[in-house]
Amino acid sequence: MNQEILVFNLGEIDTHLHTRHSCDSDMAPRDACRRALEIGLRALVFTEHVDFDPSDEGFGFYDALAVRDGVEACRREFPGLRVFRGVEVTYQAKFEKQIARFLKTGGYDYSIGSVHMVGDGDISRVERQDEYFAGKSEEEAYRPYFEEARRLAASGLFDAVGHLDLCKKYGHRHYGPMDWRRYAAEIDGILKAAASGGTMVELNTSGLRQDPNDTYPNIGVIKNFLDMNGRVVLGSDAHRAADIGHTFGRYKDSIVTI
Numbered sequence: 001m002n003q004e005i006l007v008f009n010l011g012e013i014d015t016h017l018h019t020r021h022s023c024d025s026d027m028a029p030r031d032a033c034r035r036a037l038e039i040g041l042r043a044l045v046f047t048e049h050v051d052f053d054p055s056d057e058g059f060g061f062y063d064a065l066a067v068r069d070g071v072e073a074c075r076r077e078f079p080g081l082r083v084f085r086g087v088e089v090t091y092q093a094k095f096e097k098q099i100a101r102f103l104k105t106g107g108y109d110y111s112i113g114s115v116h117m118v119g120d121g122d123i124s125r126v127e128r129q130d131e132y133f134a135g136k137s138e139e140e141a142y143r144p145y146f147e148e149a150r151r152l153a154a155s156g157l158f159d160a161v162g163h164l165d166l167c168k169k170y171g172h173r174h175y176g177p178m179d180w181r182r183y184a185a186e187i188d189g190i191l192k193a194a195a196s197g198g199t200m201v202e203l204n205t206s207g208l209r210q211d212p213n214d215t216y217p218n219i220g221v222i223k224n225f226l227d228m229n230g231r232v233v234l235g236s237d238a239h240r241a242a243d244i245g246h247t248f249g250r251y252k253d254s255i256v257t258i
């Protein structure tokens with residue numbers, strides 16, 4: 001990881017956003033930079049999707065040269081904003097060797113590991129939610145997600161664990177609000193693996209714009225991680241300029257600043 005990222009306090013840098021270089025966003029990189037300056041951010045990390053499973057909608061979409069050129073163009077056009085080149089990788093244990101090779105040779109400033117798929121089920125796409133959640137109890141749906149997230153944290157491959165407890169994004173529609181304390185043992189294992197390996201945990205505010213109306217993960221999980229002396233980063237997971245830095249102001253004083 002580029003250590004310059006750690007210079008910025010919570011609320012000064014958005015460490016998670018997607019532009020047209022991701023399969024699910026149309027945002028122009030320059031529009032992201034313009035918005036960041038408008039709201040007083042000092043830095044951005046572009047974290048475009050990279051997927052290794054052929055069944056994933058983003059498989060084969062990532063263009064490393066185009067991403068690099070886009071970041072360099074933003075650095076020239078917006079000298080008052082620090083712009084970093086990151087990546088968000090869909091973690092699947094079966095692709096761990098390929099992911100490791102990709103990250104080792106990519107020269108990225110920052111990497112997020114996220115669980116979007118559990119087995120063959122995609123928990124992150126609205127059109128595929130029923131394939132995963134239908135016919136399962138809440139625990140049958142959520143516990144395998146947390147086990148894959150534990151593998152992610154234990155892998156040591158990434159700088160940060162992305163949107164921990166994303167399973168509630170569409171699980172909320174099937175089971176109602178998730179009480180994270182019901183899965184405290186599983187989550188504690190993830191946090192301990194992350195803390196022991198120096199992997200950060202992301203406080204992702206996109207859930208406040210979505211059905212759960214809660215951050216990923218819940219703030220109680222974040223506070224537990226801080227009690228383990230873990231490091232927290234803040235990301236909006238924006239796919240459009242208006243969502244960059246979303247609700248960052250409320251966390252500047254309520255969480256220990258890194």
